[in-house]
Amino acid sequence: MAYILNRNFKKDSRLKKNDILDVTIESLAFGGKGLLKIDGKALFVRNSLPGEKLRVKVIKSRSGFAEAIPLQTLTRSKYYVEPECSHFKYCGGCSLQNLKYEEQLVQKERQLKETIEHLGGVKDVEMEPIVPAPDVFHYRNKMEFSFSNKRWLTEEDEHKPKDFALGLHVPGNFEKVLDIDNCHLQSELSNRILNSVKESTQSEKLKAYDVRNHNGYLRYLVIRQSANTDDLLVNIVTKRDEPDKLKKVVEKLLIDCPEVTCVVNVINEGVASIAYGSKINLLHGDGNLHERIADVNLEIGPQEFLQTNTKAAELLYAKILDYADFSKDDDVFDLFSGVGSISLYIAPHVRSVTGFELLPEAVDSAGRNAASNGILNCKFISGDMRELFRDLDFVKKAHGIPDVIVLDPPRGGLHPSIPKRISQLKPSKVVYVSCNPASFARDLKLFAERGYKLKKLQAFDLFPHTPHAELVSLLEYEQK
Ligand SMILES: C[S@@+](CC[C@H](N)C(=O)[O-])C[C@H]1O[C@@H](n2cnc3c(N)ncnc32)[C@H](O)[C@@H]1O
Structure with missing residues (x-):
């Protein structure tokens, strides 16, 4: 009581x-x-x-x-540590920063196991020990900051302008933004970029966006910095297509941070609060980010996906190879293949890889990436997974029957038709990569109903100080 x-x-x-x-x-x-x-x-x-x-x-x-x-x-908890970041008290970006890193791992592993047991209906899940991130700070290769005309005022902020902020939303508040000048999840250089853009957009008197009334010009600042090359892409997302307004901002940015290799301006005229849009203005450089994962060189468009922790992603990709245990005559399907990062990584170990991906521009990047790496046994197909797998006879005729399927869906996981279609293709193994244990557990149940049993599972901490983690699993078909 x-x-x-x-x-x-x-x-x-x-x-x-x-x-x-x-x-x-x-x-x-x-x-x-x-x-x-x-x-x-x-x-x-x-x-x-x-x-x-x-x-x-x-x-x-x-x-x-x-x-x-x-x-x-x-x-105080015996696991308490003093947070490194001065914004910790208000910012929801890394809510576990005051918990000892070793204990973050213990808690994440336990939560993942419990979620999969509870929602996936799997008893006594056996998990290999969670893999810690190689770096616990400055690990993100992409940060997305919001502009807002409503600053979240802290005690220290009283003298600062109330109608301009560039930073992160405070938890539970869609409207107000906490102004950030030093984010510990990104590099020192990316923080310099953040501050340069903040200074110049204010001195140019550009209006920050108002999410309630949908007016204002500046919406997001997205900074993407490669870990294994010197590339650095800055994307300023605006409400209107008026790139001339950004001329001085870009000039100052290239003086303050000559390391910046590319600047783009994405236009989002819609009401959805997303840093994506239908038009991209190229303001500096070639318009793409270049990154290397293991031996694979990747060109990634400003709106295309790449795991946000490059070094930890390399460990995760090695686990995909380990779990799949490919043979040289395997034909593989890579579902949700993005710019082809997993396909191209596994290509030297198998006979063929067919990647399936929604975004046509990511499919184009994947094709270019295969060519630039001299990889000849991969092809990429564009479309919605649900539609692409609707007619399985066509899939088999056009792309063959896969021995192994690798899949890495977005947070929502799989449409229920996908486990069904996969089971009709009958690969002997499915390697499922997930960033959401809840949708993963739900999908696991659907696979289990069709004879695919969870054989191996490991979590990777791609996101230290946040509650998130990534999972790699091996499902194998077992005859009933
Ligand atoms: C988590 S990312 C994985 C990308 C890639 N496997 C990687 O590791 O870089 C998920 C990908 O699924 C794509 N996607 C989202 N919904 C899709 C759908 N309905 N059909 C096909 N692809 C989809 C996204 O565009 C994104 O590239």
């Missing part, structure tokens, strides 16, 4: 909104909130760490769970 401090709990011991009580956090829940059980009911506590004793206030109470915010720290 919980000891509620601000009301007579003997009459009603169930947690209610505004209850104040002292608790000890037991673990971290999926998504990063602290978790404990009170009379069998889960209590999630924002901004808390395992082992921490806190006085908390309940802000939400439902039949199965309640949620609270900390009012006071009574005893």
